[in-house]
Amino acid sequence: MKRKLIAVTACATGVAHTYMAEKALIKAAKELGVLIKVETQGATGIGNRLTSKDVSIGEAVIFATDTKVRDAERFDGKKILQIGVSEPIKNGKGVIEKALKVADE
Amino acid sequence: MNISQVIKPNLVLYDLVANTKKEVINKLADLYQKTGVIQEKEAYIISVMKREEEGTTGIGDGIAIPHGQSETVKESAVVIAKLKEPVEWHSLDDLPVKYVFLLAIPDEGDQEHLKILSQLAGLLMDDDVRIQLEKSKSKVDLINIFKKGVDQL
Numbered sequence: 001m002k003r004k005l006i007a008v009t010a011c012a013t014g015v016a017h018t019y020m021a022e023k024a025l026i027k028a029a030k031e032l033g034v035l036i037k038v039e040t041q042g043a044t045g046i047g048n049r050l051t052s053k054d055v056s057i058g059e060a061v062i063f064a065t066d067t068k069v070r071d072a073e074r075f076d077g078k079k080i081l082q083i084g085v086s087e088p089i090k091n092g093k094g095v096i097e098k099a100l101k102v103a104d105e
Numbered sequence: 106m107n108i109s110q111v112i113k114p115n116l117v118l119y120d121l122v123a124n125t126k127k128e129v130i131n132k133l134a135d136l137y138q139k140t141g142v143i144q145e146k147e148a149y150i151i152s153v154m155k156r157e158e159e160g161t162t163g164i165g166d167g168i169a170i171p172h173g174q175s176e177t178v179k180e181s182a183v184v185i186a187k188l189k190e191p192v193e194w195h196s197l198d199d200l201p202v203k204y205v206f207l208l209a210i211p212d213e214g215d216q217e218h219l220k221i222l223s224q225l226a227g228l229l230m231d232d233d234v235r236i237q238l239e240k241s242k243s244k245v246d247l248i249n250i251f252k253k254g255v256d257q258l
Contacts, residue, residue, distance in 0.1 A: 012159060015210055015219055016170050016226040023230035042223060044216045066160070089164050089230070090197040 005029065005099050006050055006058030007038045010065040011085045014043030021064045021088045022047075028092030034100070041070050050074065059103035062095060064088050079103055108228070109252045111183060111221050115140060118186040119244040126194050126202075130154070130171060133184045133207045141179065142209050148177040149209065163196025166235050170226055172208035181218045182209045183225060185247055187238075204238050225251065 007025050011017035022038045029036035037054050040047040052074070055061075060079040063069055064087060081099045088095045116136065123129040134150050137143045152173035156162065163169045184207045191201035206229065208222055228234050228251065237250040 013156065013172055013174050013210060015174075015208060015223055016162070016172055019223040019227040020164060020170075020230050023227045027230065043210075043214075044220045044223065084160070086160055086164075086197060 003034045003100055004057050004059055005034055005036045005062060006054055007036060007062035007064060008041060008069050009038060009085060010041040010067045010069065012066055017085045018042040021085045024088040024092040028096045032093060032096050034096055060099045062099045106217055106221060108221055108225055111218065112185065112248055112251050114248060116182060116184045117244050117247055119247060120189040121186045122189045123192060126192055129188065129192060129205055133186060136184055137209055142182045143177050144179065145177040149173050149175050161195050161197060163194035163202050164229065165196060165198040167191060167200055167203040168229055169194050169202040170206045170229060172210060174210040174212065176212045178209045178211040181211055181214045181222060183222060187241065187247060
């Protein structure tokens with residue numbers, strides 16, 4: 001069975017890095033055969049909002065954020081990997097691997 | 106509205122000559138002022154440099170996406186510039202930058218336009234787009250990359 005992760009991306013301006021981090025996470029997860037759903041919290045609102053079902057399925061949550069995560073209480077009790085928004089852009093696969101480790105802890 | 110509509114030919118430069126990051130931003134801000142995208146160049150440059158201080162906008166493979174958000178910006182826009190010679194940008198992969206996508210973002214902007222700029226940012230993570238950038242030989246080539254890119258969304 002495929003591993004499953006969820007993620008939230010957000011940056012200060014909410015126009016560029018939020019969406020580049022999203023694409024980087026999706027690309028890296030695909031390459032590693034991991035399922036991922038990424039919520040973007042940007043200047044134009046929340047994209048691909050994670051539902052309570054998504055949250056329960058995700059083995060760990062990646063917060064690739066340089067700002068406060070909106071509605072963070074949704075993730076109470078989940079295993080969380082907190083990183084900066086640039087980290088997935090720099091090394092997407094490394095982030096996915098780290099998140100899987102967090103899930104296994 | 107789609108990406109090809111936000112990319113204006115008069116805001117695309119091929120073989121821009123500049124020796125430093127600051128010079129690149131200064132020259133592109135000049136273009137914004139000339140075309141009426143911004144009113145006060147200095148205020149806009151301050152917002153761009155402030156963003157640079159918060160963390161690099163050099164995202165690797167010679168691409169940078171600096172951006173300034175300021176009330177002096179009248180409409181959201183993107184300038185695309187291929188530099189004649191790469192400049193140092195302290196990028197995520199430490200490589201110098203050859204392709205600059207400078208965004209201008211108003212304090213309160215048209216949401217639809219901003220969404221398209223976000224899509225453009227996302228496209229820059231696409232390997233095919235990066236290869237096409239590397240292959241581009243003219244201003245028209247640069248513009249065409251994002252015409253094609255639209256279909257992939």
